[in-house]
Amino acid sequence: MRLSLLWSREFLTSRFILWALFISNLLGTVYGYIWYEAQLRETWANYPRWLIPFVPDSPTASLFFTLALLFLMFPATLSKYNRIHTLIEALAVVTSVKYGIWAVSIIFAGAYQGEVLVWQDWMLVASHLAMAVEAMLFVRFFKYGTVMLLAAGAWTFLNDFIDYSFGVYPWLPKALWDDVGYVAVFTVALTGASIAAGWIAMRAAKRI
Template structure:
């Protein structure tokens, strides 16, 4: 691998405070934009569904929100880490990595699935492709610097599967291109499978992280 690429993956760059602040700002702005993008669906859900379902509507913004919070743990590590702090940090970090990977891939897949069936791609779609691929990548890049383990990953996996169940049971999944409305059953299966695959990929990353720390 070229030296320039090795530097991109290196801990000194990824854990540089200026770089972490840049990622924090980008993720925070992306989270705000994501919730704004979901605005009409949030309003529709609020008007036509029980209030509790609104939590399950914005998928990608919630994933980037978790990652934004996880970056704060890296920027401001606590000197004293009690049990509650460790548990909270672990769950947030596991959710940050797993949901960033899942929804990063999911959004790109839906955009190109729509395009394959005739949906016209515009510049916003390409912006979403780049930003969501970035979500997936940053999740995998930062696993090795995070503190969560298998128990927190199980919690994150349970959350993703619960989100899938609510989305497709009560039809609060993200609004899709109109050409995909006849593919909802297949999309539901794909989404659940992606939750499982994302959890497995993160589990493998944890194994690799442990191996690195032991060598």
């Protein structure tokens, strides 16, 4: 089997692959929200409750991608939701790339400063890298345009502002507790880079 087949349209949009990715991303999303349970409970008890949607960043990104796959699987049935469809696709790309790279970077930054990596960290590295990779692989099958990409970017920048203004950013490794300011700058810069990646990939896809 040719290696190029693995990222071909025929392979990636086959019913088997779409269903496999849908189920794995759905399960990962559920697991992600469970992972955030302690922080969600703390936020509910000690912060304004309107902040709750801004707490679980990675599982929400995974949810966007899961929904984007649903639109790919049932295009005729869901065609009447076109605007929602393209916004979800843009959100899936921007947030999956952003939080996929963010989580891996934070884990290794903590390790660099002395944090001991355990098996859960390696599981998170693999799953978050997969988020970023699958988002980039599927951009060429998505239909979002510049307007929806900018809307997704605005939401992601808003999420960054809420996270670091109100202190509801994802819990960091202990070694990074004194580096929150640097993490905030990195996070915002990564949002910008993810929007740029989504735009470049979108433009490249239109030339294919």
